[in-house]
Amino acid sequence: MSNNGEATAINGRFKGKDIISLNQFSQKDIELLFKHTKNTKRITQKHTPSKLLSGYVVGLIFYEPSSRTFGSFSAAVKRMGGQTIEYLNPKENSSVAKGESLSDTMQTIQSYTNAIVIRHPQAGAAQKAADSADIPIINAGDGGNAHPTQGLLDLFTIYDTFSTLSKLTVVASGDVLHSRTIHSLIEGLSLFKGNTIYLLSPKELRLSKDYYDSFTKRGIKLIEIFDEKDIPKNAHVWYWNRIQKERFSNLEEAKKYEGKFVVTTNLLKTYGNKEMILMDPLPRVGEIEEAVDQDPRSVYLKTQMRNGMYIRMALLGLILGKIK
Numbered sequence: 185m186s187n188n189g190e191a192t193a194i195n196g197r198f199k200g201k202d203i204i205s206l207n208q209f210s211q212k213d214i215e216l217l218f219k220h221t222k223n224t225k226r227i228t229q230k231h232t233p234s235k236l237l238s239g240y241v242v243g244l245i246f247y248e249p250s251s252r253t254f255g256s257f258s259a260a261v262k263r264m265g266g267q268t269i270e271y272l273n274p275k276e277n278s279s280v281a282k283g284e285s286l287s288d289t290m291q292t293i294q295s296y297t298n299a300i301v302i303r304h305p306q307a308g309a310a311q312k313a314a315d316s317a318d319i320p321i322i323n324a325g326d327g328g329n330a331h332p333t334q335g336l337l338d339l340f341t342i343y344d345t346f347s348t349l350s351k352l353t354v355v356a357s358g359d360v361l362h363s364r365t366i367h368s369l370i371e372g373l374s375l376f377k378g379n380t381i382y383l384l385s386p387k388e389l390r391l392s393k394d395y396y397d398s399f400t401k402r403g404i405k406l407i408e409i410f411d412e413k414d415i416p417k418n419a420h421v422w423y424w425n426r427i428q429k430e431r432f433s434n435l436e437e438a439k440k441y442e443g444k445f446v447v448t449t450n451l452l453k454t455y456g457n458k459e460m461i462l463m464d465p466l467p468r469v470g471e472i473e474e475a476v477d478q479d480p481r482s483v484y485l486k487t488q489m490r491n492g493m494y495i496r497m498a499l500l501g502l503i504l505g506k507i508k
């Protein structure tokens with residue numbers, strides 16, 4: 185949607201809106217989305233075909249690799265009876281290879297579709313895309329900045345477990361500097377009251393001052409820790425994410441941090457508790473030992489991943505005005 189360089193607040197009305205960041209959401213907007221997500225989950229699990237998006241086409245353009253975000257958006261559209269045009273690796277397979285600008289590419293895709301989902305390596309690219317398009321643009325990850333739909337599915341997973349998104353203690357670990365999923369999780373949890381997030385990372389990969397200031401201004405309590413020994417034993421959620429090696433100019437440097445904070449059965453035994461859940465947006469690249477997958481508290485390969493499709497179905501239905 186063309187606007188003035190800033191995404192519009194949802195304010196109870198999803199129809200026609202871009203989804204660029206979780207800053208656009210209020211607590212009520214999240215509640216409305218979750219109400220519909222419970223529904224999309226139920227109808228999908230019952231294999232009741234939905235025809236809500238019949239006659240609609242959604243463009244998916246991914247300038248960066250993706251398995252889950254791409255797959256779940258594509259499945260979400262199809263499970264609601266809509267269709268997709270998919271531009272994967274557009275730098276090779278589309279006119280982007282000939283030097284076409286982002287703005288021209290967006291105007292092209294919008295002539296065929298009703299909404300566009302975009303993943304791009306540059307922070308701010310989703311907003312730029314939204315500025316050049318007249319149809320809704322959904323940010324599926326813009327560089328090291330944000331990944332709002334991942335944030336929404338993560339919030340839904342937490343809500344589904346604890347029936348609340350307030351007064352929670354979360355440990356988020358990994359490449360906190362570059363992790364767009366951790367940024368969006370913090371942004372999402374800061375919409376609710378009384379949450380504390382421990383950020384566990386190597387010192388060099390701590391949250392940037394700009395993000396730190398803008399998040400804490402919204403009332404969330406952030407506690408930076410640099411040693412596993414400081415993990416609080418009362419956390420509701422452990423959220424682990426890999427080192428984002430594609431954001432480093434030097435791959436060797438990224439490698440230095442891999443294997444630094446790994447969830448092992450032993451770490452869980454020492455610092456975990458019975459009620460907590462262990463999340464990871466995936467892909468997992470060594471930050472969680474495979475033996476941990478069998479633990480019932482591990483939700484990353486199970487509900488967390490599946491919730492991605494349900495939340496994206498609900499979001500698309502709302503944005504395209506097919507549900508209210």
Ligand code: NCD
Nearest residue numbers: 252253325365426465466467
């Ligand atoms: C994440 C991403 O792309 O930021 N993946 C995803 O969408 N589930 C996390 C990551 O790549 O580490």
